[in-house]
Amino acid sequence: MQLASLLFTELLKLKRSSMFLLSIAGAAVAPLVVVVATYVNEPSTPFKELFYNVNLYTVLIIGAPLYGVVTTYLFNREYVENTIKNILTIPVSRVSFIMSKTLLLFMWIMMLTMIAWFLTLFLGLLTQFDGLDISLLVESFKEFSIGGVLLFILSTPIILVTLVMKNYVPTIIFTVVITLINVMGGSSEHRALFPWAAAGDIANHTLPSTYPPEYSYTAIIVTALTGFIALIVYFKKADIH
């Protein structure tokens, strides 16, 4: 019951929030750039390629920093606006507090993912790319969703960095480093061992055959679980100043 109330209050806190619109603008970048660039350079590209490229850029390039900023906003604003002392003395259990924010983060990431998918579809139709059918719609939707879910799962270390450092800068640096490794390791046969790069490959069915897929899934699960346990343990014991 308290989790439902907390989720309601988390949604209420976003009312009139500029971060909400900014994140939508951020999620629109990949579809806009990919569709416009493809239309200008290779207008005969099939629709499938549009979805593939947008999902690739969303998961590997834009996702980590964009969702990292959203994560930091959600968790760090309680410290910045000095509201955490009020919430925790109402009282709200520290685990429920984390869970409600994490749930909202999931909804937010999935919403941004769906916006990216819908914009790709809309802009692709507007510029009349060929090859769109129902099976492509279903498959691309599934791939975008998998990418979003995996990036959400991998947000636990980012939440931990936010809670420990209580600042935007370390989180931005952390997510930029993730993106850099994604880009630099893009052509490496070992990229499937790096959780964030593996997420992109799993979503787009492009896992290299160097290692069994289980290795990639394990890397993602271990990273996510370690992050989750560490953040719960840390936050339950942390002094609130």
Added chain:
Amino acid sequence: MSEIIKTRNLMKIYGEQKSVDHLNITVNQGEIYGFLGRNGAGKTTTIRMLLGLIKPTFGQVEIFGENLFNNQKSILRRIGSIVEVPGFYENLTARENLLINAKILGVHKKNTIEEALEIVDLHNETKKLVGKYSLGMKQRLGIARALLHNPELLILDEPTNGLDPIGIKEIRSLILSLAKDRNITIFVSSHILSEIEQLATHMGIIHEGRLLEEIAFDKLRERNRNYLEFQVSDDNKAIMLLESQFGISDYEVHAEGNIRVYSHLGKQGRLNKAFVENGIEVLKINISEEGLEDYFTKLVGGGAIG
């Protein structure tokens, strides 16, 4: 009278610094307990421990007769609090901010939010975003939020900090009326002596993490005696005269020839005459009461508060 707050040897150590050192305080039901101390004395650290925001290095906190750390959730539900400057979601209105607390607390009664806003006289400001509120309005809104669930105990950390004189007066009146009309026990910290003096029924003085004294204001006023103060040209000669001619032994000698005489009140004319007749020049005569400031200065070993 039942004990509402009781701490036993409460300690908080950061590195090698004892922020709070073996603190034993007792707050009884119905009291307005002023927690007085200079900046950095350990007031906010103590309040954070009373609210479970930080864990003590050592010691116990009992609130409503129960151990805080074993029953934190049920105890905190009976407390309203403001720790330092109250924080709000500045993109929301006052009503929306209070709705967050009401929702989590499960306060479903109609008009609860409006009633709370009315108590602090913010009921006409409900469309304004909190980001546009003055500090005084935010403090009042903080009190409204703390009152939302009809708490039995209010813990307020420096609620008048940063306010202008009118804002200070408003908050003071509000706290006094809450104690009187709603019978709420109030624990309020401040570094301003006069503030505590005008507000509290009881006082605890904290200095460098340690509780120096815990006393009811009634008893303090009894203890702080009136005295005659003479500034004379020769304090040694004056003392001898007071002792030999008037049998006075209850006096103190301060700097610059100031002598405080705690007996013979109302007989300053006779004493003055005796001084002059014996060739002692009297530069100044005062009839004074030892104030809270003198008392505090003595207690903390000199230096101004703040």
